[in-house]
Amino acid sequence: MTAPRHRTPRRRRRLLPRAGVLFVVVALTMFSCLLVVDGLARSQVGVDAVAQDTSPDATDGVPPAITDGGPVIDARGAAPASARMPAKTIALTFDDGPDPTWTPQVLEVLRRHQVPATFFVVGSNAARNPELLREIRAAGSEVGLHTFTHPDLSQASDYRIDRELTETQLVIEGALGESSYLLRPPYSSTADAVTGDALRSFTTAGRDGYVTVLSDTDSRDWERPGVDAIVRNAQPANGSGGVVLLHDAGGDRSQTVAALDRLIPELQAQGYRFTTPEVAVGLPADNRPVAAADHLAGSVAIGLVAVAGVVVDVLTWLLLVVGVLVVLRLVLMLVVAVRHHRQRHRPGFSWGPPVTEPVSVIVPAYNEKENISATVRSLVASEHPVEVIVVDDGSTDGTADIVEALRLPRVRVVRQVNGGKPAALNTGIAHARHELIVMIDGDTVFEPSTVGRLVQPFADPSVGAVAGNAKVASRRGLIARWQHIEYVMGFNVDRRVYDVLRCMPTVPGAIGAFRRRVLLAVGGVSDDTLAEDTDLTMAICRSGWRVVYEESARAWTEAPATLPQLWRQRYRWSYGTMQSMWKHRRAVLESGASGRFGRLGLAHLAVFQVLLPLLAPLVDIFLVYGLLFLDPVTTLVAWSTVQAVQLVAAVIAFRLEREPIGVLWLLPLQQIVYRQLMYAVLIRSMVTAVGGIRLGWQKLRRVGGLEVHLQEPAVFPTPPDAPEAPPSRASTRLVVLSRR
Template sequence: MVNGQIENDALPHAHEGSDTSTHVPATVSEGGPVMDASSPTPHSVHIPANTIVLTFDDGPDPRWTPAVLEVLRRHHVPGTFFVVGSEAARYPWLLQDIRAAGSEVGLHTFTHPDLSTSSRMRVDRELTETQLVVNGATGESSYLIRPPFSSTAGAVDDLDLASFQLTESMGYMTVLSDVDSRDWQRPGVDAIVRNSTPPPGVGGVVLMHDAGGDRSQTVAALDRLIPTLQQQGFRFTTPTAALGLPPNNRPAPVADRVLGRTVLAAVGAAGAVVQVLTWALLVVGVLILLRLALMLVIAVRHKRLRHRRGFSWGPPVAEPASVIVPAYNESANIASTVRSLVASTHPVEVIVVDDGSTDGTADIVEALGLPGVRVLRQVNGGKASALNHGIAHARHELVVMIDGDTIFAPDTIARLVEPFADPTVGAVAGNAKVANRRGLIGRWQHIEYVMGFNVDRRVFDLGHCMPTIPGAVGAFRREILVAVGGVSEDTLAEDTDVTMAICRRGWWVVYQEHARAWTEAPASLGQLWRQRYRWSYGTMQSMWKHRHAVVERGAAGRFGRRGLAHLAIFQVLLPLLSPLIDVFLIYGLVFLDPWTTLALWGAVLAVQFVAAVIAFRLEREPMGVLWALPLQQIVYRQVMYAVLIRSTISALAGIRLGWQKLRRLGGLDTLLARNAAGTEPAEQAPPAPGSVVEDPEPLTEGAVLQRR
């Protein structure tokens, strides 16, 4: 707020002038530029004959104020500088230079408002804050003011006069002008000299400016004006000396000086903070945009490589797979999940590990009576424990691990195990999709899955540094799971932890976009918070656990310096700084030009929209949902920031979290059918296993369900 007020460039327009003047006495309107509004009959005073008072408004300015002072020093004349408090607070040393040169400092308000239309409280604040800046910078006070947008005595109207009387009651004296150089128009040096020259033998207060734009003409005109008028017999002085008034700049009370220095220190600190944040925002913005562009380029390359004519992982994989379903209170969806697995075109055994459910999850599965389905019961021990229990009882070397709220298409497992034809592939990440995407929160997560998670997996695949296989759909070689000690219980992100362990062993973890699975995403902000808090915290735990990979050699080092470094920079560090974007958006709307601010924000949003279009085309997803993207930036992104901040604090504090089971709404097959019947998410299904990938034929999610 301090720096916002300092930087405020929004100057109100002056009110209409003399048309409303009905009570301004002739003693004011026909008088001089120095007002005495405290007496019963207000009047104004002329500057004595052959006397010139040079005044400068709107400064100080680090370029032009020193240039003006240099001309004044060279000709041994004083000036009176009516300073804007916000500028003086930024350049307090210039006030010291003004006083050291023998010139005076007056007040021109803090933010340059029209005092005649301002409330008493606003007027008092404007002058008090400017006075404090002068106190802190020079150790002196000033009682001379020049109201912004003021002119000559003849232009004073009722509102002006009332404001003069108000400031007089506060202990200030108003100084207007009667000779306007019009230097703000930059009419040329000759014109400025001509405009600044009073009639022969007449005194006057000359209005010039030492800030507010290019003042080179003012400086050049001043250098000619002073010697010319001196040769004509004019003397140069200050308003107070010309009228025999007490000195304008007098020592301020100690308390005011201390308070003034405190204000200057606060302003300096605020300016420094804003400068640092501005550079940080610039760096963050550039890195985010560069990353976005680079990720999309690599993701497109991944798509082309996987879809090029003749691409094949190797001979078809016919080996059966063991599908492990850890389930804790999954009664809402477990029947749909198991049915979708049994309907697989690939031979499977299904192992449902009931982790101490209290809602009859295991009973539901047993009641289905489906062939090839086993139920294992255990005391509640967490997801990792349930997965390890299932791995220990798996009969096949290919192990698929999924969540208990996930629906597979009939060919998902066949697609998922295809890459195992390559002996260097140790695990496969499938394509997790949001099933309940018709609500706003569901749409936001759907956009995030397509733009974020799946684009990232394409990039990590090509970089051989995949950090996470989604818990909803992933496949592993059993021997590798045994080699890494199974699914670790050290972290909350067991899927990330085990994936990192596999990468460090030198195995290639790939992304299979055609192995689609639909999962029920959190349906409320509260559930979303709990889920993402666990994910974020667990990812940090996994990064810390595998941190030594950064300095290791071979495949482990490649994963550490690519995967872990990417996570640290782009999923922890930069997101922690990303709220600066929103802070500066609000700052710009309040203190800067709101239209320019909105235009810049719109440009960033446009870049994200283009990126979203590319990502959705890669996934062959309908783009109608992208209308929710702007709202995602306003609400959803802030929730993710808060989650990351809290997760970081929890990680630093070493807080332990539980599994944090989400409440399921159920009816996944109903959700998919509803989506397929509406405008979304009708998708393109992959070609049959083992065929050449060229142009997949369309297949809606509803059709997937019908084929079961």
């Protein structure tokens, strides 16, 4: 015997198929690693460090051998030593590169004048431009270290110093198959300005075999003072030797290139020779070959940086595209929604002659004992004549008995063996006595005016179905309030837009009205998908009927109260929507109303409900990325701007619904927590859809959040074809207590 489709199996279900779990975990791990690699390669944290303290107190404890010595400091031994450049000897040094624009121009000038230089490279720049390191060596110049992310080493821990140098050395080894022992710390100055903290960093680096090369002739090209000033600043005084500080990256270096082309001939004319710092002071040659294993490890590191850079660049462009599309959609949706609101509220608007004919209301119910009484009593209290058909779909909690015990007029109970919600709805349609049919979930209550307002659009003979305004009833908990925001900002704004564009994809199961002949023409409610309401609405749109949204017809529905319940509900909605889209995919190629629905409704769902939401987590990922590796202030400003735009949109949406906006203080938190759950739901639905897994109905646990108070029993005039009890003039007022 087949198990009831409504019932949830007792065994513990996996959240994802095992293959899906493995794929997601591996993908997330790889992606996180690539982001970390790229973040380190592009990191801006610490680049703009505070200038070093060069006051006399700061230099206390630094031996005279350093402060009175030369720019080459060897701290590899027990006591640090320094060396000066010989007279008439120049070492040209370039910091902050390599740069794909300026480094090749500098190398061209050096080649033309046949002089060497030493390029102190930033590891993150070198990792992205390893070919420039090879060009430097091919031109006869040397490569030294300038750390990986350009921090102030005098303020860094020993661990940070070791990491900065190791990572930069790894890149050099991978690009050249060589190592370097020459180091220039960022933000360093001349030897007489070395502080105690700076000397500590020199000593820490010296323990790893590095020799620190400062400068004693600063061209100040970083100020861009003009070519003449750079040439003048770069010349040592009185024929002494010097280590000249220049830059081949970090901004516009056109003045540096031009000045270099003048400086070299002028110094050569004065009898200067050009060499590298270690050769000038008698140290071993730099850039020595390394073992094949070290070269391979460095090559792998450079490869990872390259792959990470491509991935992040692609994702950045995707994020830009997603951001532009989402903002444009948001603006257009709000404009159209406001237009819809104004059209429906302009003086004289009418669907046609008042619709007064009685309505059949179908309530499919499976184990709805917590809410069924409130639901039925709210329907009986309707100001519009109705018959209520409660289809008990094999309940085991006495749902049908509760309804029968109410002994309300115009209420019928139809019992059937459990067959699922579509079967229950089809049973209700078969038992309905009237042409106009309203479908309502068993956890929903109507206001007295809801049915009458819901069926008024049927005065237009082209209307085949009407979507009502579903609202969250209990808003006491955080999860419920988030859903309330989502209903107002998302679902109801969307329905206004779909109404204007005539491509409504879903009449909600909580509140919808249909012509009986339309339902019969499309074959009733199908059980092909988990979203039977979406499937039915799409079938009606494809058959040429118009589906509209009636904002004044309000229904109050119980929302999931816990995250697991919310997960199950949204998973069913998301997966069922994908099933329905696939089922009706041919509408895209059809003509007439069906083609309009396919090319507008289905296309919108595919792009903005499936594809772009899969990319939307990029916003959150890049928020973390920016906080960790870029400028945190700029990142927070950008994120706050996005939140401000969404807040403005939310205020407009809440005004359209005449809802109080006080709850919107939860919107930023919703973006951080609630939205992540929706991403996970969509990803799981996609994995399930790709895997071709068919799911059964997932029933939510009801908590009975719908309470009504009926001051008097409501009885409506009996339709001519109904042999029920005589009419009564008693009036009824319905109060939805849970709305408070």
